[in-house]
């Protein structure tokens with residue numbers, strides 16, 4: 001069924017490791033595999049209304065009758081404690097116990113909620129992810145971060161809860177909205193920039209096929225993403241040190257995302273953040289090779305906006321950067337690269353100090 005498999009080893013976890021299977025069209029025969037891989041367990045599916053209307057839930061379950069929670073409306077506003085309570089209570093009403101596996105079918109919203117519900121239901125049951133967006137396939141399904149938002153901030157409630165398995169069907173991306181599809185690919189560009197220059201060259205050479213959603217190319221992209229993110233997560237499952245490299249482009253990116261009132265999609269804001277990181281690298285003398293031009297070209301071809309929304313000011317962004325959740329004494333460290341495929345990591349520090357005036361200068365260039 002799957003043509004590629006990765007194993008992510010999480011030694012701290014009871015089961016020790018999990019498999020990521022990647023293929024095209026695997027959704028149609030996946031339920032039998034899940035039943036076989038997790039025989040003897042009850043299954044509970046969490047998905048959202050768009051996965052139902054796009055036909056993906058039907059493709060997964062066929063004629064099998066499985067208790068299912070359909071999140072409605074789809075998307076971030078439903079990533080709440082209310083939805084979590086509703087899911088847990090639906091599981092209770094279905095007489096499910098600790099022998100249950102939660103199966104999350106959908107994007108990062110579904111995955112984060114399904115994973116968090118699994119982590120809390122009767123003190124924790126396994127979760128299986130079937131990611132269906134470019135964000136989820138590259139990022140959220142791998143890594144074990146789960147959670148829901150409070151009324152004040154994103155992911156205010158959450159837990160590390162590594163999945164028992166991940167199944168990636170790149171053909172599921174065919175129905176994803178174009179803007180979501182493109183924005184989510186920014187995380188793939190990020191992986192290439194921080195970890196693999198060959199992967200970066202592959203994206204450069206295949207950008208048209210990527211935009212045309214060519215399944216063979218998307219499988220290769222998924223393969224590279226899982227190898228890179230899986231590798232980092234294995235080394236640092238709970239984000240103590242090395243995992244911080246995944247934050248490349250995210251320090252300015254998060255500030256931009258928040259300042260836009262979440263009008264910009266996460267990937268769009270991270271694209272601006274990646275340009276910001278590249279400009280910082282130039283300012284601090286880390287970028288004599290002109291790599292920012294190559295990165296900018298890919299992001300332009302993805303068609304994500306690279307200019308900041310007009311009403312933003314340097315002060316507003318600096319204020320938001322000071323509130324970064326990783327900030328110490330109100331100023332975060334920044335992840336920078338020393339070349340394409342390599343994070344700048346002096347003294348085993350994956351994020352480094354950058355003085356505020358330099359960040360201010362870069363923000364003015366972005367404005």
Ligand SMILES: NC(=O)c1ccc[n+]([C@@H]2O[C@H](COP(=O)([O-])OP(=O)(O)OC[C@H]3O[C@@H](n4cnc5c(N)ncnc54)[C@H](O)[C@@H]3O)[C@@H](O)[C@H]2O)c1
Nearest residue numbers: 050074075107108109110132133135136140145172175176
């Ligand atoms: N846990 C992590 O490590 C991590 C990493 C990145 C992002 N996230 C979280 O992920 C969320 C964003 O995820 P997302 O970008 O995947 O958005 P999403 O899950 O909200 O999906 C975007 C939209 O696409 C729809 N959709 C999903 N798959 C589809 C498909 N195949 N065809 C048609 N429509 C489809 C959804 O219903 C939704 O309307 C955020 O809450 C973010 O915080 C978590």
Ligand SMILES: [Zn+2]
Nearest residue numbers: 187250266270
């Ligand atoms: Zn991100």
